[in-house]
Amino acid sequence: MGRVNSTAAQVVAANLQALLELDTMVVEPWPEPAQALVAARGQYDAGIILRELATPQGGPLRLGLMGKDLCVAFLTYVLGESQLGGRAAVMSLHRLSEGEGGGRAPRHVMLERAAKVGLHEIAHVLGLEHCRTAGCLMRFSAGLATLDRLNMGFCPACQRDLIRLRMDLPTKAPAR
Ligand SMILES: [Zn+2]
Ligand SMILES: [Zn+2]
Numbered sequence: 452m453g454r455v456n457s458t459a460a461q462v463v464a465a466n467l468q469a470l471l472e473l474d475t476m477v478v479e480p481w482p483e484p485a486q487a488l489v490a491a492r493g494q495y496d497a498g499i500i501l502r503e504l505a506t507p508q509g510g511p512l513r514l515g516l517m518g519k520d521l522c523v524a525f526l527t528y529v530l531g532e533s534q535l536g537g538r539a540a541v542m543s544l545h546r547l548s549e550g551e552g553g554g555r556a557p558r559h560v561m562l563e564r565a566a567k568v569g570l571h572e573i574a575h576v577l578g579l580e581h582c583r584t585a586g587c588l589m590r591f592s593a594g595l596a597t598l599d600r601l602n603m604g605f606c607p608a609c610q611r612d613l614i615r616l617r618m619d620l621p622t623k624a625p626a627r
Contacts, residue, residue, distance in 0.1 A: 452500070452541075453483030455516045459544055462562045463516065463569035470570055470604060471577070471613065473512075483519070494522040497532035497541050504539035512576050514569055515541035530598070531568045533575040540572035549595060564598055574605070577616040582609050 457477075464475040487499035495517060504513040521529050521543040530547070533540035547564040550556040556564075571588050582589035587606035592598040605613060 452481045452515050452517050453519060455480060455518050456544055459547075459562060459565045460516055463514070463542075463565050466566040466570055466603075467514070467573055471573060472617065473573070476511075481515070483517075489522060492522055494520045494528065495543075497521045497523050497529055500541045501532060501534055501537075501539050504541060505534065506538050508538075510538070512573065513539045514573055514576075515539070517541065517543045518545060519543065520545040530592075531572040533572040535575050535580065536578040537576055540569075540576050542568045542572055546595065560599075563603065564595065567598055567601055567603065570603075574609070574613060577613065577620075579609060579612055579616065582606060584608065 460477050464477050467473050467475045484495060484500050484503060487495045487497075487503070489496050500515055500517075500521075504515050506513060521532065521541065523529055523532060528546065529543075531540060531542035542565070544561070544565055547568070548555050548561045550560075567588060574589060579589055581591045582605075584590070584606040586600070586602040587609055588601050588604060589606075589609050590597070590601060592601065
């Protein structure tokens with residue numbers, strides 16, 4: 452939504468495909484969601500964007516990518532936000548390039564962070580809640596330091612839940 456790093460979009464999609472076995476497609480960019488801009492904060496309201504992204508039952512799940520910063524009413528910022536067991540998630544790349552001590556993180560670090568946030572948020576959309584297992588992608592991360600300590604994958608218990616939750620998704624039409 453708006454100007455977004457297209458490599459990051461491809462990397463997020465590829466990881467959703469590889470780790471969650473979801474059929475993914477990167478679509479043409481949507482306009483920046485002007486109605487979600489919180490002018491006083493210079494950020495975008497994640498809740499408003501989620502309502503815009505959500506598709507009717509049976510439609511595809513959607514993950515919105517933003518270059519701009521996201522917030523929710525009671526937090527200074529969020530890296531991502533999702534509808535638990537719903538239809539949509541949104542994530543921001545805005546803070547993912549931050550390095551230690553105010554520098555910039557290497558590009559591969561930014562891309563890895565983006566993949567982690569995308570997987571975490573879409574797992575919420577599938578119905579998975581937070582997990583306390585060390586390193587599991589479903590651990591809550593308050594910021595980049597905790598995000599960087601997560602594995603690029605789910606613990607065995609979350610993995611089992613994901614297999615069950617994926618079976619509840621509508622399957623694609625059989626190939627003719
Ligand atoms: Zn979460
Ligand atoms: Zn877990």
